[in-house]
Amino acid sequence: MLLEIEKLSVQFKTESGNLLALRDVSFSLEAGEILGVVGESGSGKSVSNLALMGLLPDIAVINTKKVLFQNHPLDLNSQKQLSQLRGKSIAMIFQDPMTALNPSLTVGYQMLETLQTHLGLSxxxxxxxxxxLLERVGILSAEQRLKVYPFELSGGMAQRVMIAMSISCxxxxxxxxxxxxxxxxxxxKQILDLLIDLQREKKMSMIFVSHDLALVKKYSQRIQVMYAGEIIETGPTDQVIKNPHHPYTFGLLKARPxxxxxxTKEHLYAIPGTVPxxxxxxxxxxxxxxCNRSTEVCKKTNPSVSSLQPSPLQTSFSCHHPLESL
Amino acid sequence: MNLLSVKNLNKSYVTKKLMGKNEERKVLSNVQFELGENKILGIVGESGCGKSTLAKVLTRLEDFQSGEITLCGQNLREIPQKNLTHLVQMVFQDPYQSLNPRKMAWEIIADPIMVVEKTPRPQAKIQALAMMAKVGLLPELSERYPHQFSGGQRQRIGIARALMLKPKILILDEPVSALDVSIQAQVLNLLLDLQKEFGLSMIFISHDLSVVKHISDETLVLYFGEVVEHGPSENVFKNPQHAYTKTLLESAP
Amino acid sequence: MKEYFSDLWLDIQKNKGAVAGLLFVLLFMILAIIAPLISVYAPDQVIEGALRLPPGSRFQEHFFILGTDDIGRDLWSRLLYGARVSLLVGLSVVFISAGIGTTLGLLSGYYGGWLDRIVIRLMDFVMALPSVLFAIVIVAVLGPGLLNAILAVSIVALPNFTRLIRAQVLAEKNKPYVQAAHLYGASSLRILFKEILPNCIAPLIVQASLGFSDGVLNCAALGFLGLGAQAPTPEWGTMLSDARSYIETSPWMVNAPGICILVVVLSFNLFGDGLRDALDPRLKNRG
Structure with a gap:
């Protein structure tokens, strides 16, 4: 087991009260596994990762029961511990590569700096x-590319550079x-294929976060569906896709053409209302x-705490009235 | 007769340079298509293919260099502004920037008829409330400001505004790409309903193949300003002819 | 809108400096307005023989809470009336410069082209010269006097408003909501004043409150140099200048108007900054 997180909760302290962004999230990750995390905006799908990277803002309060990384306990509130892992054992790629690169420094300067500090190379x-590294991520005439500034790169190129930097250690x-x-x-497609390739080659584990269930379905082995800061369904990808138990997962699958x-021109299955x-x-x-299956029980008690047990091999879900297996 | 016909449309942007020749960048070349009544035409392409420019040309927000655009039998360039507002309206991509943050929802929706038809405020408000109901917004929300709405609701306001003048053609530039999947489906369903109810024709512009396939009768694929494929959606998606369309389809998850 | 301002007020309350600034601004305005009620003498009334009396002194049946000046006028009364002058100066400067500056900024930002180029070059020219120096030049041409000083200071303050509004217009005019207004045929004037201007109001208010203090300060500077308000107008800058020769023997004559200028300028600045901080997240929130 590479990573084990038990009961991770994150609150944001704001002037208008505390906002619970993540509630009792537990999951684990095997070495060499790809975990896909799906959710809409506000579902908290990025929050657990940012907590793991120590990148949450100061107003965040992190509570955990247990976090193990490579079987060593990890304190998510200790910037010292996290900064030792960050960039070395755990790397991250962001949505917008252009803002992740410093616009006023050349690609080469930024790459060399990372390599020299992390690996102690001359x-x-x-x-x-x-x-x-640049050649490995499919950038041609790599030596010349070191001299360019980020704005001279296309979005795809910039993301390749980010990937090269993230796998350097x-x-x-x-x-x-x-x-x-x-x-x-x-x-x-090119970027995701490259990521999967690298993941196999380097035997890395990967957490792939996306709003697009179709992408996650294609590129992950295990899937985690998040809603309003909770994991509502998780299991092996093909099982979850074929046999969604939670009405939300079912809706997400149906809503996307x-x-x-x-x-064509047929009504889509739409989940009414908006994300809370x-x-x-x-x-x-x-x-x-x-939810169209909700009853009195659903209004009163949250099913997540009782029924969701992280077990990598079978689907688990948090619902009082799950959809039956087809 | 076709509602809209575009023939040999060419457009390029010219960058003036301090020294040397002006630089010309072609964004649309020989674009050609027609749009019938009650039809939805989907336009797919990646960033920089000219699809948003096309929307701006069709709404006369921008001019073009050569070619011919005919709207209801009239040359687009010669239609008086007032008549044009009744023919073409547009829904924008960004639900955060397409509504004036300092106006109430009903004012945003009613503004077109207050400007064009000089409808007095009280009547305009009544009509705006009726339109809000049609796009699935509760009339109680009419006095709220844009920031008090969710993304999906804002996009409904944008759609309501565009429909106030009862246009023949609605141009939608990436109307759902900023929305969450579950909200996306709601808005797409709404668009299908409205098309039937108002007898609209639509031009639906998107980078998302699956959405275009779902909503449009015909699909047109743009690649660097050129039409590389055009036909009934079923055919285009089942049996793509051009290599680029094939790549697009293969890349779609 | 109501909710917007009540939220804004909550945010301002969190900033102690801004609240203090606001209190002093209000105090200053009230004192200026009720000056005739609480002043003891007319501002230019000379009490024979009561020359340069220190604060709190009695002279015959008179009592001078802040002392008297070199020709025997009551400082307290002069300061109160001076507040009226400053309020008038500040408001006029803000109205003139914000009025003209906003119009110029709106037009040059919206229409661009040669109009924009001319306006921006003009503003660059004004900004290139030190503000007080440039105001002196204008007053030298127009002739000294309070009205001319106000005019000069307003011209000097123009670029702040013009550039601010122009930048705001440039940012707003390409947003889709403006394009949508074009699409339903709204006229340029309607777009400028009904769509774009309301979105420039927040920074405009901030700039106006900062412009007020600049106006007061610059006018006082002109008065000090003898180019602004002329004797016997009880203008703080002029009072300061008259008192200059007595700084060692009668420091209260210098201190009183000096402290008034300081407090008014400081409180307007504090309030303006607080207002900006309170408005800023709102500006960002609406993306």
Whole structure:
């Protein structure tokens, strides 16, 4: 087991009260596994990763029962511990590569700096390493590319550079948070294929966060569906896709049209209502106001705490009235 | 007769340079298509393919260099502004920036008829409330400001505003790409309903193949300003002819 | 809108400096308005023989809470009437410069082209010269006097408003909500004043409160140099200048108007800054 998180909760302290962004989230990650995390805006899908990277703002209050990384306990409130892992054992790729790169420094400067500080290489060795990394992520004439500034790169190129930098220290865990949302479809496929390739080659584990269930379905082995700061369904990807138990997962699958199947100009299955705001959470099951199966129980008690046990091999879900297996 | 016909449309942006020749960048070349009544035409393409420019040309927000655009039998350039407002309206991508943050929802929706038809405020408000009901917004929300709405609700306000003048053609530039999946489906369903109710024709511009496939009768694929594929959506998606369309389809998850 | 301002007020309350600034601003305004009621003498009334009396002194049946000046006028009364002059100066400067500056900024930002180029070059020219120096030049041309000083100071303050509004217009005019207004055929004037201007109001208010203190300060400076208000107008800058020769023997004559200028300028600045901080997140929130 590479990573084990038990009961992670994150609150944001604001002037208008505390906002619960993540509630009792537990999951684990095997070495070499790809975990897909799906959710809409405000579902908290990025929060656990940011907590793991120590990148949450100061107003965040993190509570955990247990966090193990490579079987060592990890304190998510200790910036010291996290900064030792960050960039080395755990690396992260963000949605917008352009803002993650410093616009006033050349690509080469930024890469060499990372390599020299993290790996302690000499300047010459770092340069060699940078060139080989860029070549590995599919950038042609890598040596010349070191001299360019980020704005001279296309979005896809910039994301490749970010990937090259993130794998430079051979991380054990790569977190890709919406890595292709800002990119075109054709580039998206190239980047994701590259990521999967690297993940196999380096035997990394990967957490792949996306709002697009279709992408996660294609690229992950295990899936985690999040809603309003909770994991509402998790399990092996093909099982969850084929047999969604939670009405929300079912709705997400149905609501998204496909380019490969389905009829045109037909009504889509739409989940009514909107994602609850952190300021006005519903009682009981967080999904009940939008759910067509909800009953009195759903309004009163939240099923998540009782029924959700992290077990990697089978689907678990938090619902009082789950959909039956087909 | 076709509602809209576009023939040999060319447009380029010219960058003036301090020294040397002006630089010309072609954004649309020889674009050609027609739009019938009650039809939805989907336009797909990646960033920089000219799809948003096309929307601006069709709404006369921007001019074009050569070609011919005919709207209801009239040359687009010669239609008086007032008549044009009744023919074409547009829904924008960004639900955060497309509504004036200092106006109440009903004012935003009613503004077109107050400007064009000089409808007095009280009547305009009544009509705006009726339109809000049609796009699925509660009339109680009419006095709220844009920041008090969710993304999906804001997009409904944008749609309501565009429909106030009862246009023949509605141009939608990436209307759902800023929305969450579950909200996306709601808005797409709404658009299908409204198309039937108002007898609208739509031009639906998106980078998202699956959405275009779902909503449009015909699909047009733009690649660097050129139409590389055009036909009934079923055919385009089942049996793409151009290599670029094939790549697009393969890349779609 | 109501809710907007009540929220804004909550945010301002959190900033102690801004609240203090606001209190002093209000105090200053009230004192200026009720000056005739609480002053003891007319501002230019000379009490024979009561020359340069220190604060709190008695002279015959008179009592001078802040003392008298070199020709025997009551400082307290003069300061109160001076507040009226400053209030008038500040308001006029803000109205003139904000009025003209906003119009110029709106037009040059919206229409661009040669108009924009001319306006911006003009503003650059005004900004390139030190403000007081430039105001002196204008007054030298127009002739000294309070009205001319106000005019000069307003011209000097123009670029602040013009550039602020122009930048705001440039940011707003390409937003889709403006394009939508074009699409339903709204006229340029309607777009400028009904769509764009309401979105420039917040920074405009901040700039106006900062412009007020600049106006007061610059006018006082002109008065000090003998180019602004002329004797016997009880203007703080002029009073300061008259008192200059007595700084060692009768320091209260210098201190009183000096402290008044300081407090008014400081409180307007504090309030303006607080207002900006309170408005800023709102500006960001609406993306």
């Amino acid at each position: 300047k010459k060795a770092a340069k060699m390493k940078a060139i080989s 051979n991380p054990k865990l790569l977190i890709a948070d919406e890595p292709t949302t800002a990119l075109d479809v054709t580039i998206q 496909s380019a490969h199947a389905g009829k 705001s952190l300021r006005a959470r519903p009682s009981g099951c967080q999904f009940h106001p939008r």
